[in-house]
Amino acid sequence: MRAMQLTAPGTLELRTVPVPEPGPGELLLRVGAAGICHSDSFVLGLPFPMSERPLTLGHEIAGTIEVLGAQVGDRRVGERGIVYLCWSCGECRECLRGNENVCLAAGRTAMPPCPGLGPDGGMAEYVRIPARAFVPIGDDLDFAHAAPLADAALTPMHAIRGAMDQLRPGATALAIGIGGLGHVAVQLLKALTETRVIAVDVDPDKLALATTCGADITLRADADTAAAVLELTDGRGAEAVFDFVGNDATAKLAVETVAPNGAYRMVGLAGGVPGIDSGPAGGPGLPWGATVRKSYGGTRTDLVDVVALAAAGTVRTEIERFDLADARTAFDRLDSGAIRGRAVLIP
Numbered sequence: 001m002r003a004m005q006l007t008a009p010g011t012l013e014l015r016t017v018p019v020p021e022p023g024p025g026e027l028l029l030r031v032g033a034a035g036i037c038h039s040d041s042f043v044l045g046l047p048f049p050m051s052e053r054p055l056t057l058g059h060e061i062a063g064t065i066e067v068l069g070a071q072v073g074d075r076r077v078g079e080r081g082i083v084y085l086c087w088s089c090g091e092c093r094e095c096l097r098g099n100e101n102v103c104l105a106a107g108r109t110a111m112p113p114c115p116g117l118g119p120d121g122g123m124a125e126y127v128r129i130p131a132r133a134f135v136p137i138g139d140d141l142d143f144a145h146a147a148p149l150a151d152a153a154l155t156p157m158h159a160i161r162g163a164m165d166q167l168r169p170g171a172t173a174l175a176i177g178i179g180g181l182g183h184v185a186v187q188l189l190k191a192l193t194e195t196r197v198i199a200v201d202v203d204p205d206k207l208a209l210a211t212t213c214g215a216d217i218t219l220r221a222d223a224d225t226a227a228a229v230l231e232l233t234d235g236r237g238a239e240a241v242f243d244f245v246g247n248d249a250t251a252k253l254a255v256e257t258v259a260p261n262g263a264y265r266m267v268g269l270a271g272g273v274p275g276i277d278s279g280p281a282g283g284p285g286l287p288w289g290a291t292v293r294k295s296y297g298g299t300r301t302d303l304v305d306v307v308a309l310a311a312a313g314t315v316r317t318e319i320e321r322f323d324l325a326d327a328r329t330a331f332d333r334l335d336s337g338a339i340r341g342r343a344v345l346i347p
C-alpha cells in the first residue's frame, strides 16, 4: 500500500509498504480520508528523528472496516467510522471514569499512544487500529468531512465542556484562531450554549469563515484587540477564552481578556508564554478567580457527541481536499496559513 511517511527530520516520503495485519482486538481500516493537523506539522519540523523507523503520520482518520482481527465484538466488515485518537488502556481509574485522554498508563505525559505520533497513522491506504478506537459514523457522512471530527471537533468539544460553568446564557466566549479547530469551536459554542461568540484572527478570510460558522462578532487581531474585547464586555472581559493558537501574542491576549472568575483554555500548542504572575489582580494580568487549563484531546463521549452533531448537520467541517501524494503541498499551505478549515488527504 502507499503510505505518507516521515523518514527523517523534515522529510516526508510516499512509500510502498506492506498492508498491516490486524491482531487480536484490532481492525484493519481502508482509509477514506485523513486530516492534517498542526501537530503533524510540528512533528515534521522536529530537528531529531521522531522514531527509529519510518512513521506514517495522521491522527484524524475516517474509513471502512476491511478486516476484523480476533475478539473484536460486534464490529463487521464494511462498517464506516472514524478513529478515536487516544489509544488508552481502557481499564485504569481515569479510563473507567471516561477520562481516556488522561489515561494513567501514559504517566505524567498524560498522552496515550496516538496514531501517527507513535503507532502508524492514517495517511495511507490502510491503517491498523484497536477495535476499541473505532467510532461508527453511519452511511451518510462523507469521509473527508468526517475525518477532522477526530481532532478538530473533538478537542474544542472537550475544551468547551470543561468551561460550561462559565458559558451560561448571556455570557461571552472568545475564540482565538479560526483554523481547523477554531472554525468548529464557533459552531459548537453556538450549538451548545446561548453565548455571544467573538472570533479573533489575523486573517480576514478566516474571520469571514467564523461569521459563516455563526460568530456574532469578529475582530481582526492587532494591538487593540484586548481593548476592543473589554469594551464589548463592559470592561469585564469574556467569561470563557479559548486560545486555538497558543503563541506569545494569543496567550497574552487570553490573559488580558478573560473575565474575573472566567475560564482561559489553552488549546493551541505553539508554546506561547501567557506571563501569569502571583501578584495582586486588577491590572492587565490574570484577574481574580480566573482559571487556566491546558486541554488535551477529548473523551470518547465527546467524539460520539460531535459525530451526532455532524450527522444532524449542526456541525460541518470546512475542508480542502488533497491527494495523498500531494501531502507536501498541503503541509506547506497549512504552514503558511492558507488552508480554510482543515486540509484532508484522500488516499
Ligand SMILES: [Zn+2]
Pocket (backbone or CB within 6 Å): 037, 038, 039, 040, 059, 151
Ligand atoms: Zn491534532
Ligand SMILES: [Zn+2]
Pocket (backbone or CB within 6 Å): 088, 089, 090, 091, 092, 093, 094, 095, 100, 103, 104, 105
Ligand atoms: Zn487508562
